[in-house]
Amino acid sequence: MSTSGTGRRGAPSAPRLVADRRSGGTSSKQPARSRGTGSGGSGSGSGSGRPPRRSRRTSTPRPRPRGPLGWIAAFFRLIGRIVWGLVWRGTVAVMVLLGAATAYYYAQLPDLAAVVDARYRGSVTMLDRDGNVFAWRGDQFGGAIDPDTVSPHLVNAIVATEDRRFYRHLGVSPRGILGAIRINLSEGRGPLEGHGGSTITQQVAKLMCLGVPYDPEAWESEADYEQDCRRTTLWRKIQEVPFALAMELRYSKDEILSVYMNRAFLGAGARGFEAAAQRYFGISSADLNPQQAAMLAGLLVAPSYYAPTRNLERAQRRAATVLRLMEEQGYLTAAEAAAAQANPATLSDAARQDRGGAFADWIMASGPDFLTRETTEDVIIRTTFDPAMQAAAEAAVAEVFETQVRAGSAAQAAIIVMSADGAVRAMVGGRDTEGTGLFNRATQAMRQTGSSFKPFVYAAALDLGWRFDDLVLDAPLTINIPGSGPWSPENYTGEFYGEVTLTEALRQSLNTAAVRLSEEVGRDAVRTVAAQFGIESDLAAGPALALGASESTLIEMTGAYAGILNGGSAVMPYGVQELRILGDSAPLFEQRSGIQERVISEQAARQLTYMMSVAVARGTGQRAQLPDRPVAGKTGTTNSQRDAWFIGFTADYVAGVWMGYDDNTPLSGVTGGGLPAEIWRQTMQRIHEDIPPRPLPMIDPALEGRPVPQVVEYGPGAGAGVGGEPPPRGTLLGPAPDEADQILMRVLNGLLGRN
Incomplete structure (x- = not known):
């Protein structure tokens, strides 16, 4: 007994009702056209009442060119596959190495207190015969400060002039580095000469010499050691990246800024913004006004050149630039910026005096080394120096x-x-x-x-x-x-x-x-x-x-x-x-x-x-x-x-x-x-x-x-x-x-x- 055409056992089956496929412009009420021919069977022919399935449309692949053009195309396809393979594999390898280097530096980073003041020499402050400060030598350090204990104008000035995206990046700014390279090349310098494009985090990495401590046996002097730490090379820039990332993982943003504010050299023997505030203005860093903060932040680019004790007018011009940046970035209103520009920062009486350099050098040369030139302590020396007599001699x-x-x-x-x-x-x-x-x-x-x-x-x-x-x-x-x-x-x-x-x-x-x-x-x-x-x-x-x-x-x-x-x-x-x-x-x-x-x-x-x-x-x-x-x-x-x-x-x-x-x-x-x-x-x-x-x-x-x-x-x-x-x-x-x-x-x- 044939089962073809039956719906259930022993009874002929009625044709299945299948709705027409909708196609543009065709009504669903129109009877479907039979696409098959012949009779019987279970195929898609007539007799079942079932329209045949449409096969999925496939595009016909273009024939590849033959001959020389085909060979050339094949060659470039091969090169592309090789390059792509190298790129993604290289990227993975770089990420692995970067992660390993970051983990290594992270493990080496000390506690914050150990890196805030890492001077290898102390400071020497000299008083005249009446007990007034007239000269400083060595690395002056005014004490540990952080963003919460200094004037907010100082924090704003540093960020505005050194790293406006400091609180948003992860320690490295590719945009800043590429921009610095572009500026250096446009000014006729090498790509790493001049502008560095470094973030504050990278600058702190440089201040810490990438974790390499000073070794008196390896260096002729601390000056040579610090000069090498500041040297910019391609390998040094590469090393800065994992070190900066490690610092971002190890320390908070404010802690990184604290290290920067305490260790940055700011000219005239002042290391750290507290020492610089005392050195130039005779006040605490907590009491700095906008123009004073701008002058100190302006020193970061070239401390000795812009030191106000060397050329006050030049330092004031640099501070004016920093004030404009602070206004542009919203740290100062137009009125505040105008007031600061109209009343530039000036030196304190002690800093303005700037006399007795030869006398101070003589004291440093003639005193015991361990308390003068090579002191690791902060030393106060009361001297026989008389500023009035010094002024008389210089005037004569x-x-x-x-x-x-x-x-x-x-x-x-x-x-x-x-x-x-x-x-x-x-x-x-x-x-x-x-x-x-x-x-x-x-x-x-x-x-x-x-x-x-x-x-x-x-x-x-x-x-x-x-x-x-x-x-x-x-x-x-x-x-x-x-x-x-x-x-x-x-x-x-x-x-x-x-x-x-x-x-x-x-x-x-x-x-x-x-x-x-x-x-x-x-x-x-x-x-x-x-x-x-x-x-x-x-x-x-x-x-x-x-x-x-x-x-x-x-x-x-x-x-x-x-x-x-x-x-x-x-x-x-x-x-x-x-x-x-x-x-x-x-x-x-x-x-x-x-x-x-x-x-x-x-x-x-x-x-x-x-x-x-x-x-x-x-x-x-x-x-x-x-x-x-x-x-x-x-x-x-x-x-x-x-x-x-x-x-x-x-x-x-x-x-x-x-x-x-x-x-x-x-x-x-x-x-x-x-x-x-x-x-x-x-x-x-x-x-x-x-x-x-x-x-x-x-x-x-x-x-x-x-x-x-x-x-x-x-x-x-x-x-x-x-x-x-x-x-x-x-x-x-x-x-x-x-x-x-x-x-x-x-x-x-x-x-x-x-x-």
Whole structure:
């Protein structure tokens, strides 16, 4: 029995009702057309009443080109598949490596407290004699700060100028990096030279040197280490990415900003925004107004260049740019920005003073390394520095060079001012110099001393029993020097003056008399006196010792003259009165005087002071006279006028002045009694304006029990090298000792073994 066409067992089935497929424009009521032919079967033919299924339409693939075009297309399809395979596989590999590197750095990152202040050196803050700050050295650090403890203007200024998307990115900004590369290339630089496109997080990574600690054995200095950490290379930029990502995972945004605010270098030795706020404005970072915050944030791009202590106007222009950025990004209203632009930030009085750089450098160089140059502590040093005296010395140099030296001269000058006990009050290390760490001519320049050395010849003689009014012969002299032959000193005037007193010989700065006296008392005695007074440099062994052929520094010479002023005791020039660690109440070191052992007797020092006062009153140092008080001093001019000196003192202070060229070019028409004496006079006149005059600690020749001959005068108030015509050889002007006195003096000299 066939089952075809039946709906159920034993009964024929009716045709199935199937709704027509809807197609556009065809009614569903129209009868379906039979698509099949034939009868019976279970196919899609007629007899079932079921319309056949439509087969799914498929597109016919285009035939691929054959021949050369096909080969080329196949080749490019192959290259595409290879590139795509490499790209996605490379991307996966990079992501794996990036993840591994990020995990590695994440594990290495320390706690926040350990990275806020990671200085390897401490700071040195210097106070003047009155306790006011005048200089900073080392890495200043004002203490840990965070975004919640500082002025909101500071946070806004930093974000506005350094990383406007700081709170939105994950530590790296590809857009910023590509933009920086584009700018660098457009400006003719390499892609990584100039703008870095770094986020604040990446800058912190650089400040942390990507986690590489400072190793004193691996680096010559901390400066070299930090310079290498700041170096931008492709490999360094690649390393910054996982380190920055690790920081974003390890620290919050505010914690990353805290590290940045505490560790960023901001010029003038200030590390961190708290130290910079104190350094430049004398206030806490919590009290910064918009213009001050903008100036500090503007330093980040180039701290030393934009430091307001170096160029305030330039720093203000940079701050104006930051204020515009703050306004554009909505941190300031137009009115607030306009008010800040109209009232730019200015320096505090202490920062504006900017004096004593040479003095501060000397303190750092002469103090113990572990408490100055290599200190790991924050040190406070109270010094002997006097800002008013420093201003007087600087003003004197500036005025003399402006009014009495030809424009464009490269001549240099240095000044030291100190008390009789060796306390250094002011120091000018040179002219037209800026910054720190420069060559200090007051303490570092070794120069021939010339006739400024002669007082030590007379000091040796006086200490051995000679008197200020003893006679010495000023006449032609020839000394045979082994290995060099005969040597004959001459006076500045080319004349000789016969027998003259020691006072007269020093007043006129007579060379032959000084050499003869040195040979008489012994060169060893002269060297001993000079060395004990503090001249530590090698002293000449030959007879030219008496004429200042040896070299010394200005601070040594000035300190030696201070020994004459204080009555004959040596002094050690000093600048530190007290040194303590920040936070400690008890000082580690104190000094109240630099006076050391006695070198010559007080009577000898008093006689020498009198002789040197005559040299200023009527001799080669007349230009150094002060109108209201006595002055003692000595000029010095070396061969070919390469060095010119004047060192002298009042009853209160001693000062030394040196002039010359760094390359030993001879001075033109300058002697120690000229411009150096003028600089000395102007300096000391300013210093003594409010100091009552006092007499010098010297003898009164009228009370010394022997008639004192009047000194030789060259002309109206002039001395050797100053002007006037010299008198006939050996003559004395004014009352002279009678014949019996002269015979007596010669007999006494003969008994003492003197010529």
